[in-house]
Amino acid sequence: MSAAGAERDALLSVRDLTVTLPVEGAQRAVLRDVSLDIRAGEAVGLVGESGSGKSMTARAIDRLLPKGAQVEGEIRFDGADVARLTGAALRGYRTKVAMIFQDPRAHVNPVRRIGDFMTESLRTNLGVPAAEASKRAASMLGEVGIADGDRRLRQYPHELSGGMLQRVMIAAALLTGPALLLADEPTTALDVTTQAEVMAILDELRQAHGLAMLFITHDLDLAAAICDRTIVMYAGQIVEERRSELLHSDPLHPYTAALGGARPDIAQKASRLRAIPGRPLSAFEAPAAACAFAPRCAYAQPACTESVPDLAALGGGRSRCLRAADLRGQLEAAHV
């Protein structure tokens, strides 16, 4: 658990967040006891496979959970309890926390112009007059590398490529002057070249505007590249939190080591791709009293299947592995 001092400084503070969703009649857990902090101006990566709960965490923070979701635990932004916000306060919160989504084409209304899309929140929530809002939008388009902003504002989404549309989404997110960016796999739907461009813009702008960011991805290296700290999730729980540069050299959880090792390195020679045996669990499949990763773990011991390990501090990070202290130093060798 983070120190009480850090809690005071944190812009966003999530404590023991547990979310259940109605699935075929029953409430199933999608997030269990998620706790994390993000300080102002800090970039934190959230990495996991499908079903690990990373997107759900962002949605919980942004209060975008599907109907019927039940939330326990606490989310505090700038000291305020996010779950209790209503009306104008909630709208104000939404101008300070901006979300960037995965598939820009699906997330932008196809029948409205770009200008309308970008300035909608400014005009509605911040009362900025239309002409002024358009001016700001055009200039923000310039910041994300889209020239001829005025013309672009009049275009429709289908006239722009996926990469451009994602930049528009980023620009739109920044217009309301947020303090925190939630980026949910912003480049997954784009091709590799565009990915690199968009990542560069995102990183640059974030630092230029001094924004905090929660960067969600399934790509460990991508997160490590632009985030100072990275959190790894598995089956709805946090299993490791570490400074990004130590993720490969000194991982604290077998899952992180396995993730790192599963990605083929172009400089390496190997005869087989290393895959983690078994398949990733969703949160609601995770056992109630055992380590969720144990069945696939090379280092599992009987104690691992007796209770859910606690997320314990270790070497400047956190790990949800019973044997983390023992295994330090050996995990790196797991991936050649």
Added chain:
Amino acid sequence: MLLASLLIASFVIFGALYLAPGNPISALSGGRALPPASLHVLEQRYHLDQPFFAQYWYWLDNALHGNLGISITLQENVSSVIAARMWTTGALVLYAAIIILIAGIGSGVVAALRPGWADSSVLVSTAVTAALPSFVAAIVLILLFSVKLGWFPALGNGTGFWSSVQHLTLPAIALAISSLAIVSRVTRAAVREEADREHVQTAISRGIPARQLIRRHVLRNAAIPIATVSGITIASLIAVAAVVETAFSLNGLGAYLVQAAESKDLAVVQGISLVLVAAFVLINALVDVLYAVLDPRVALGSRAQ
């Protein structure tokens, strides 16, 4: 594309003359014995001595200039008969269209946005009314509102504006009722689908207030399929109007078409068919335009079904 439809349709209408058993003369005269002078007039008018396509051309040319021939039964110009009765049919279809748009779209939107008893009642009532053919609806309406309650007149046209509206009310409802169900269903489905779309999530995440959200992002987008279905449904009213007009003894184009078909007054049948098909095609063309206006992704003339 629609122009081609119209052309082919007019060709079929004209060609029906030749499909009839016997020769064209007997078809035009409806099997009646006519004096030689009248026969001669018919031959002249229809250019029956010329090849088929020339005849078609003359007929079409005449039609476009407003000359649709002469009614055997009424001994009048078909065009003037049509002109006299056009307004009744037009008013009836317009009245029914308004009912469909307001009640159909309205109920669909309410059902989509307020799940619960509102939704269930709309679903049930549309399931029942969807199967109600207009002539059955006609007799039920006459029974209930004319005979039992006396609110509306049962038959005839009425004179003067308000009287006409009164006389057209039950027929318009009968005409609208089964189409209403379809429009309501489609509206409900479209609104629900749009409400689930990802771009709505984006708008929510930016704190757009609920009313504005529904108006600008859900309804505006749902308007596309809703407008298309409404347009097609209203276009199909043109044909069914004939049934309603007959049931309520209205002197509209449809009723006259039926009478002419019964008495084999082919010129009238051809003339009215041409007008009705043209109206049908025109409304479809308007729907195409509306679709292109509502959906900027679509080029004119490429309405996806």
Added chain:
Amino acid sequence: MSAAVGVPAATAAPAAGRRAGRTGVLGLLRATGAGGMISAVVIAVAIVLAIIGPWIAPYNPDLPNLSLAWVGPVGGHLLGFDFEGRDVLSRLLAGAQSSMIGPLAVVVGAMVLGTLIAVVSAWRQGFTDTVASSGLDILFAFPGILLAVLAAAVFGAGLTAAAVALAIAYMPYVARVLRGAALRERGRPYTAALEVQGVSGTAICLRHIVPNMLPLIVAQATILFGWAMVDLAAISFLGLGVQPPAPNWGVMISENQPGILQGYPLPALAAGVCIVGVVIAFNILGERLFEQAQAVRR
């Protein structure tokens, strides 16, 4: 159902596909739930009545007796008498035949033609498909009732002309719906496997593609029956279909309509209820079957 590599697997798969198509229909019926089953029962009753109606009618449906005109339900006459003094119930039973046979002819005609065009244009694709599709688009301009009225004017009023006209008018719609499904089937791997084996195009279409489309075809036919029934009843109501004094539900409504204004609504209403009841049954069953057909496809 997808073909595997190797000849034995390829020949086994289509056979399995075909079998699935046949048992699938019965299984579909069971899967349509309470609404679907009740509708199926109603339809079955209607079909039975259409066949044996005239024989089980308690009284003579055709003999007029004006002294009994408009008399209400009395004695064994459960629904009273119509405008010419004939027993309404007997007329309804006798009328089931013409009221159901017309739609049957329309559906058979439209489905056969529509399926043919859909499968051929999906199989050949290219030019044939473009021509067929454009042709169909053009035909859409003709509303069914209008074509039937035109046919009545040209060929004389009667059930045959009306049924043929409606079949022609419905065919483009059927072809369009089925063309999509046919294209999907065409794109499935087993068709390529069969072609490679030397099976002819016609055989593939008839023995594999069409049977695999069977759930959709049955669903479409059911819905179509409901529409055809409404349209044909309307045409008979107009006096351009079945001619009086032959018993027919649509005709009965128009014949007995004056009774409503005079205070004797029962004959017309009874005929109306019969029509609406059967149409609702076909609509509900058709929709359920449609849902099942979509589910099977996925």
